Amino acid sequence: MFDSPAADPALPNRFAPVRAAAPLVRFFARRIGLSVLTLLGLVTLAFAMTKFIPGDEAQVAAGPDAGPDQVEAMRARLGLDAPAIVQYLRFIWRLLHGDLGTSIVTYQPVLRDLERVLPSTLELVAITMVLNLVIAIPVATIAAAQGGRGLDALTRIAAAIAAGLPVFWVALMLQFLLGTLARVLPISGQRGFGVTVPNWTGMRTLDALLSGNPSAFLDASLYLVLPAATLALHFSSQLFRALRASLELAAASDFIAPVKAKGASTARILWRHALPNALPPVITLAGTQIADMLGAAVLVEAVFARQGVGAYLANAVAQKDTFAVIGTVLFVGAMVCVVNLLVDAILLATDPRLRAAELARGGRQ
Amino acid sequence: MKPLLEVRALTIDVPKGEGWMRVVDGVDFSIGAGERVALVGESGSGKSMTARALMRLDDALRIGGAIRFAGEEVLGCTEAEMRALRGSGIGMVFQDPMASLDPFMRVGDQVAEVLRIRGVGRAEAHARAVAILAELGVRDAASRSGAYPHEFSGGMRQRVVLAMALVAGPKLLVADEPTTALDARIQQQVLDLIDDAAADRGLGVLLITHNLGIVAGFADRVLVMYSGRIVEEGPVEQIFAAPAHPYTRGLIAAVPRADMRVDRLPPIDGAPPSPARRPSGCAFHPRCPVRLPVCVMTAPQLRPSGGGSVACHLAAAEEAMA
Incomplete structure (x- = not known):
């Protein structure tokens, strides 16, 4: 003391x-x-x-x-x-x-097995978290600026629907629509035929970047799009809803009128004052989302046939x-x-x- | 010469259910350059609403009448013109200094923000923020400007709020109950600070308060507001020496005085009416100790009396007989 x-x-x-x-x-x-x-x-x-x-x-x-x-x-x-x-x-x-x-x-030390399967899952979760934040924070703030009209009403409804869709169903639908029908994205696995990168971190996108191989990076990224989009849709709609509610509270705080009395624009009030005040509970939520993402990754990895913790754990339990x-x-x-x-x-x-x-x-x- | 601020037939409606509820009903007043005006009344009288309407701080309100500031019609301004007016034309100090600062921003940045919005460079804005904080009695202003609001006491926070209101050089300072949330000891300090800062800059001041006690040494003129209307208006000496409206008399009797010992200050019986159920005739009649039959029927108009004006049937009758 x-x-x-x-x-x-x-x-x-x-x-x-x-x-x-x-x-x-x-x-x-x-x-x-x-x-x-x-x-x-x-x-x-x-x-x-x-x-x-x-x-x-x-x-x-x-x-x-x-x-x-x-x-x-x-x-x-x-x-x-x-x-x-x-x-x-x-x-x-x-x-x-x-x-x-x-x-x-596998007759291998478990540590060695995990070294093999963990990086792929971490890569997926990391990309999902980045997408999650990059989508939810700006969309919620821009929606808040509309104050219940137009985009705000639209995104609220869209987020409510997206948060309610089962992850495995979204995975299957995206796989069917974008992979099978439109044929614009690979639907399963994590690398194209014959594309090799050194196994330094185990995360293919990172390894491709580190070895200076842009075409391998593009290849690995394309395989990540559908699984990451599936997870990001679910989690960012959740985060969006939390931030939108938190922004509403912050915008009703007593210190907002004094900021307005300084001559601040609506955009400045929102981005510089309401948003920083609204973020802490949302950061906490994003943290707990990581655990849920790992759980959801198990399903998504199964749908998109990715070798990760999901498949390893399911097999180990069985x-x-x-x-x-x-x-x-x-x-x-x-x-x-x-x-x-x-x-x-x-x-x-x-x-x-x-x-x-x-x-x-x-x-x- | 035109006054700095001229308010004519101001009405303010707040949304209520499907319709509107009138909380300010035909208020007229003006403030000359460098003049100090106190707007006095109980909570719910509409005085804070009037103050906030001058800067159009609340989007949800319907404001009618005319507000002319420095020759410009405020109610006709675009949003961009309003942003320019807020801060550089009119500065405002709010009631609760504990709640009127952004807890996530350093106080120096909050003061400098007023200038940054107006395109002043970072270094210059910061220097001017530190200078005005020092002028307003923040010790060690250079290092303290890097602190957050929670590290300041209530009195110190109100200095920061005052600095925000003054830093862009407004012509009019609106102070909405600036001392109400503070300790009695700090109240006088903050009031003196506003007094000095306004005198140095030749600012017009609109002081909103429910406390007539702080008005006497500060204001040139007093407006007494009751239930959305001005019931009496006049030079400060006249209001204190010869209040004409029974409500004003009640308010003055309720001010504690050093030269009189009383066991209990006489309160005004009853409570101010809600705008939703404003009494017929004179809104003060249910609480008035000298009510006339006519007071229940028709609302008295504000008419000249002495150096000011008063809205009271009894005062009008007495004047007619004299």
Whole structure:
């Protein structure tokens, strides 16, 4: 505890930036600690659930033709003859040493499998998030300028419909209309025949750019259009609706009349004053959308035959591939935790009042 | 010479259900260059509506009559002409300084924005913002201009709001209850600040307040508003020394005074009427201690009395007999 001048908002606060670092570090240290605990809980839950899924891992690993002796031998080899709690503790021990176990289906370390399938999904989710923000924020702000007329009414109805359409149905429709009928876009897979890029990041668009191969970049991008558009339609209509409502609240704030009294135009009032005030809840929503996007990506990857986390996880669950399931859940969970940290950081960076509250809280603890 | 601001037969309607509700009903007044006018009345009298109508801040309102500012008809202005008028013709200070600043923008930027809108360069706008903040008593203005509103006290925020109103050099300052939301101790400081800043610049001031106590040392002329109409108007000395309207007398009796000890200040009985149910005749008649039969029937017209004018049947009768 220290005597912080930040405690009295009326006083000049010239030394705050120097002392500010400590509470911020503490804030993020606490959040990271919480994230680790969350992930531990998640892994434990995933482990318990794989034990409840019917089926015998030893049987799967030994193969369909194995006799009872071979299955028992496999069970002993995999350590599945030990009590569940012992298996769990062994798993955690290995996890602490960076070993996620070996897949009983691919015979590869789970970490290596994930390195193969994760980048493609991350690429899809990243593109979707960019589209999501680039569509929702300007459309909502431009719509708000119309105040209930014209474009505003139109986009509201369109967004309500788009948010209600099932993602898999949109995927199939886009695939049929733009891929099969119009034949303008590839409908499945992630690369054209004979197009190769070095596997540096695993994300084909990025690898193509890094290796200076524009035609491969175009190729990879074309394969991303339909899946990303499917996801972006759903998520941006959600984000649009939230931002539109938030803008309405911000535009009704008391400080808007003084801005108008300065001689500001409607556009300036909206973009420079209402929008920054309307964004924080929308940034929080965008963060939680990431987790939903990963879930929806599973469906979309299946429709567009993309090799990603979706196909890997579905297969692992079906085959009772315990370590593959847990490893995937752990990585997806870690990603959600990282995004939440990122959202906190963005909110702290953009909202001066939140920053002050967090600093004051840190100072008192 | 024409007055700086001339308001004639001003009516303001607010949308209500399918139709309109009249909240300001035929208000006339004018403000000369450098003149201080106080518009006094209870909440709901329409005084804030009148102030906001001068700059046409609310799009939803229907405004009738005439508002001439510096020879130009405000109600006939295009939106672009209104933007030019707001800030450089008329500056405005709002009631609640805690709520009238954008919490996401540094205070210096909020003051400089008035100039940036008018095409002043970034560096010059910032320098002029810091200069006016310093003039208005913000200590360490150069570094404090980088702070956010939540880092300021109420009194300091009102200085920032005042700086926003003054920085583009308006001719008229409209102050809508500028001290109501502040501590008693800070109220006088802010009022003195407005006083000095307006005197230095030779500004006309329209001070909107429900508190006659702050009017005496500040205004040249007082307008008393009741239920959407002006009921009395006159030089400040006359209003305080010889108030003609029973409502004005009630307001003055309710002002605490240092030279009189009373257990309880006499309130005006009853509450101001809602514009939706304005009484017949004189709107004040249900609360009036000296009501005449005629007051229930017909609304009195504003007529000259002494150095000002008053809208009261009793005052008119007394004058006729004298």
